[in-house]
Amino acid sequence: MKMDELDALQASLNCALDALRDELSAQNLPPLSSTATEQHPLDDPAYLSSPRIFEARRLALGCIGQLRNLLQVPYEKVVEQSFAVYDTACMNIAVSTGMIDILAESPALSVVELAKRLDLHPIKVATVLRYLATQGWLIEHEYNVFSLARPGLELRKEHNGRVWTGTPGKPRVAMSLLDMMTLPDCKFSTSREKTAFQLSHNTSLSLFDHLKAHPAEFEQWSKSVRSLGAASQKALINDYPWASLDSKTFVDCGGGHGYLSMLLSQELKNSKFIIQDLPEVVRMTKKNVEREYLDQQKEGRLIVEPHDFFQPQHRKADVYMFRYILHNWSNDDCVTILKKSASAAPPEAKFLIIEYIPHRSASTHRTLPAPLSMTSGA
Ligand SMILES: C[S@@+](CC[C@H](N)C(=O)[O-])C[C@H]1O[C@@H](n2cnc3c(N)ncnc32)[C@H](O)[C@@H]1O
Structure with missing residues (x-):
């Protein structure tokens, strides 16, 4: 039945x-x-x-x-969804104004004290804090007295979650998605210069050309990408049989600041890694590698060089890695990147594509799975 x-x-x-x-x-x-x-x-x-x-x-x-x-009553779901934009706004306010940093220093703090220290209106501070408490970031111990809840601890300085919030712009881009879908100039285009990013940032430059022209933004953006890698590096190392690739040569295409190759170079002591990225980025990558992995660099196991992945790849290697790359580009661009990257690849070379797939709390399955039996060791 x-x-x-x-x-x-x-x-x-x-x-x-x-x-x-x-x-x-x-x-x-x-x-x-x-x-x-x-x-x-x-x-x-x-x-x-x-x-x-x-x-x-x-x-x-x-x-x-x-x-x-x-x-949930469907009407309530609609209302809740339309309010979701305020979740992000309140989280950003709490981080940017310093509320989180002050709350992180004390077991619990009154709104009056917090508002005084931040030179903000207490009623507005209370509204934001209470909103965040309903979302589980904070706890309201007694009326108008708040502290960080367990999820809120991830917003403290140096934590991956905090670093991730440091890159602004997502709400702006989100508000331009409708125009991107409907404006005559954009609606049928899949060009990287006709996206919601250009509309929201009032620029004709593609994301990466914009970032190249704004080094501080590029730096912050790279840091948030690093937090994504840092949050999953333990699983990445364990979930793939990397040891089978020891003694191979890897090209880290669009390798950013080089953290993936640096991590793997510790695991695969006989492998060589060539980290490639745009010239604006490799300057920083070289500094990172010199600072943190000078020995591997001296041994020639970590090489950093500029390379545009829209140009033919000149490195012959065993493995070409693309971490957090392809999601940034249209389907046509992805095909170009992969074809160009294969220019010098031997037929047995591996292409490793590593991407972040967000968990959504509701599955998109139309049919329900049978109840699972989750036995030990499953
Ligand atoms: C989301 S980041 C991923 C960085 C790195 N793979 C990692 O996992 O940390 C995307 C990278 O692609 C690089 N990139 C963008 N356009 C590029 C191009 N045309 N050629 C090479 N790299 C490029 C960016 O500079 C950036 O470092």
């Missing part, structure tokens, strides 16, 4: 939560708490999730998303 949707989701959610609880106890990890004042070991980018924990979290979040779709 076909299972009722609610029953199937409940069964899958229970199964995911049981697996999570089991794994936490098997690994002697503390219970999860959203109001903890310290990060949970699972939040640490250096923590390597077991496959069971990874799948259990994914399944639980997917079920929660689907349950929302099932249970």
Whole structure:
């Protein structure tokens, strides 16, 4: 008999939560708490999730998303979605005005004190903080007294989440998407010069040409890309059989500041890495490599050079890597980049494409999966 949707989701959610609880106890990890004042070991980018924990979290979040779709009054979903833009705005306000940094220093702080220290209006500060508390970033312990909740800890200085928020512009670009879809000049174009980016930034330059002309923005943008890599580097090293590629030559196409190659060069001691990027970027990459990996550079295992991936690749190598590259370009551009990069590649060369695929809490599956059994070691 076909299972009722609610029953199937409940069964899958229970199964995911049981697996999570089991794994936490098997690994002697503390219970999860959203109001903890310290990060949970699972939040640490250096923590390597077991496959069971990874799948259990994914399944639980997917079920929660689907349950929302099932249970929420559709009108309320529309209203909630239209307000979602304020979530981002409030998070940016809390970071940019320094609210997060002050809250990070104290166990709990009153709105009056916070507003005084920041020279802001207390009622406006309270509105933003309360909004963030409803989203789980903060806790309102008593009326008008707030502290960081566990997710909010990720917005503290030096944390990957904070670095990621440092690159502004996403709301601006988002507000131009409608024009990009409908204006006669843009609607049927897939050119990199006819995107929402140009409309929102009032420029005719492509994203990367704009960044080249604004070095400080480029620097910040590169830092946020680095945070993306840093947050998943443990999994990246473990999820691919890199050891089978030791002693090979790698070309890191659009390698940015070189962090992927630097990381891999520690794992693959007999391999050589050629990091290529635009001239404006490789200046910084060279400095990074010299500062952090001078020995590998001296041994000739880490080479940094300018190369435009729209031009024929001159390096003959065993592996060509593209991390966080292809999502930036149209389908036609991607085909060009890959074809040009294959110019000097031997037939047995590997092309490794590494991309970030955001988790969405609701799955896009039309049909529900049968409730999973998440046995230990699955
Ligand atoms: C999202 S970043 C990824 C950087 C790096 N692969 C990483 O994982 O950290 C995209 C990179 O592509 C580079 N890029 C853009 N256009 C390029 C081009 N025409 N030729 C080579 N690199 C380019 C940028 O400078 C930037 O460093």
